[in-house]
Amino acid sequence: MCSLFGIVAPDLPVADLTYLALYALQHRGQEGAGISVSNHGQIQTYKQLGLVPQVFTETVLRQQLIGQMAIGHTRYSTTGSGHVVENLQPLEFSLDGMPFTVAHNGNLVNQFELHSELTERGYRFKTSSDTEIVGALIAQFSGLSFEEAIFAATRKIKGAYSLVFLTPDRVLGMRDPYGIRPLLLGKMGNHYMLASESPAFDIVGGKLIRDIEPGELVSITDVGVETKMYEAQTKRRMCVFEYIYLARPDGDLYGRNVYKARRRMGEQLALEHPVKADVVIGVPDSGTPAALGYAKASGIEYEEGLIKNRYVGRTFINPDPMVRDLGVKIKLHPIREVIEGKRVVVVDDSIVRGTTSRKIVSLLKQTGAAEVHMRVSSPPIVSPCFYGIDTASYDELIGARKTPAEIARYLGADSLGYLSIEGMVKAIRLSDDQFCMACLNGKYPIEVPASMKREKNLLTEPAPPAVA
Ligand code: 5GP
Ligand code: SF4
Numbered sequence: 001m002c003s004l005f006g007i008v009a010p011d012l013p014v015a016d017l018t019y020l021a022l023y024a025l026q027h028r029g030q031e032g033a034g035i036s037v038s039n040h041g042q043i044q045t046y047k048q049l050g051l052v053p054q055v056f057t058e059t060v061l062r063q064q065l066i067g068q069m070a071i072g073h074t075r076y077s078t079t080g081s082g083h084v085v086e087n088l089q090p091l092e093f094s095l096d097g098m099p100f101t102v103a104h105n106g107n108l109v110n111q112f113e114l115h116s117e118l119t120e121r122g123y124r125f126k127t128s129s130d131t132e133i134v135g136a137l138i139a140q141f142s143g144l145s146f147e148e149a150i151f152a153a154t155r156k157i158k159g160a161y162s163l164v165f166l167t168p169d170r171v172l173g174m175r176d177p178y179g180i181r182p183l184l185l186g187k188m189g190n191h192y193m194l195a196s197e198s199p200a201f202d203i204v205g206g207k208l209i210r211d212i213e214p215g216e217l218v219s220i221t222d223v224g225v226e227t228k229m230y231e232a233q234t235k236r237r238m239c240v241f242e243y244i245y246l247a248r249p250d251g252d253l254y255g256r257n258v259y260k261a262r263r264r265m266g267e268q269l270a271l272e273h274p275v276k277a278d279v280v281i282g283v284p285d286s287g288t289p290a291a292l293g294y295a296k297a298s299g300i301e302y303e304e305g306l307i308k309n310r311y312v313g314r315t316f317i318n319p320d321p322m323v324r325d326l327g328v329k330i331k332l333h334p335i336r337e338v339i340e341g342k343r344v345v346v347v348d349d350s351i352v353r354g355t356t357s358r359k360i361v362s363l364l365k366q367t368g369a370a371e372v373h374m375r376v377s378s379p380p381i382v383s384p385c386f387y388g389i390d391t392a393s394y395d396e397l398i399g400a401r402k403t404p405a406e407i408a409r410y411l412g413a414d415s416l417g418y419l420s421i422e423g424m425v426k427a428i429r430l431s432d433d434q435f436c437m438a439c440l441n442g443k444y445p446i447e448v449p450a451s452m453k454r455e456k457n458l459l460t461e462p463a464p465p466a467v468a
């Protein structure tokens, strides 16, 4: 996943503002965080493993990160290369002696080819992150202006990339020609900002202006913002999972509020998969808006049936099966008074491997639910994502291997209903050609090379060592 932020504001404490923005974007990456500032042309970067408030102390923000413009990043950990400090961003490079830093959200589908190509030309990789490929490519276009070098690099890289750059005198942001991952332009007074999601603007006292378009490069200086299209053949194909699960509900993407879209998905789900029941509950937090929508459209009462402990990290993975089973109870605990003796509709946003959903169904049954009807506010995930979301490979995706009826049996649910693709699109209120839905319908907007398909399971392994 990952999150991006950028700001140019010579009269404001840019590091503090970036810190607040990254705090608001923490859900997009909990592995580590970094900020680069430009202080009268001198670039400083600070990054560490950990959550945003753990990474940046007051001393770091006020003494080390003084500047007039900044970019920031939070990193999402995929298993394997997760806890490697070298992979944190922004990454530092230079073009003809001019320093620049870059931060990335997405995944390059031709990274293996580009990695070999750069290695053969003598470039020595310091990280196993594909972001280094972008920076290294740009750095090789000696003699070009920075923007020209970016354009030249975009002719080589393929895949999903929202990028922010910091140079001595500007912040730049761009989206790939399909705009798979989000990036937005915001404003505070006469200062411009970039962010992966609009709540980052709200948190610093600014507001959303618009989405950066696919194939667009914006360049922000202290006099304003300039924009260029670096690619003529562009299409809007934003990741539909931003609306389903990834983005904060209090944000807007392409003019649609994410919470409202999720609520409407729940309403639509109730129309598509009605059931006689006594209570509707959601799996917090991601299933809550859709559960509210389901309750409204079905007329069945909504209740809080599962309480989430917010202090349990995603890292609670104990090898002992007994402790692991207890793990789900630490994270989600049922309210017996809501569940016992009831026919329960439980709404979640998605099923990936099915392991969480299975535990939830069993937890509800153990708590005395008379019936458990699982409702999912997205269509079945039938194909892996190659564009930067850590959804499993084919053999791990339960939706790729089993029919909904088989999945219902596996979950131990009395019934299971998924939202249809048409219903999902209708609920978001954008036309179906605006999205990437590859993991739902197998239609990949950006061709995925065989090397990437093969490497899907190896993606997170460190890249092969460079040969001298
Ligand atoms: P499962 O039942 O497949 O084990 O887990 C489904 C749950 O995982 C859902 O509640 C969903 O919110 C959550 N989840 C966590 N990470 C992701 C992700 O990267 N993509 C999707 N689609 N869901 C995720
Ligand atoms: Fe999003 Fe699925 Fe497309 Fe990946 S394949 S970008 S998760 S819609």
Ligand code: MG
Pocket: 283, 284, 285, 286, 287, 348, 349
């Ligand atoms: Mg969830």
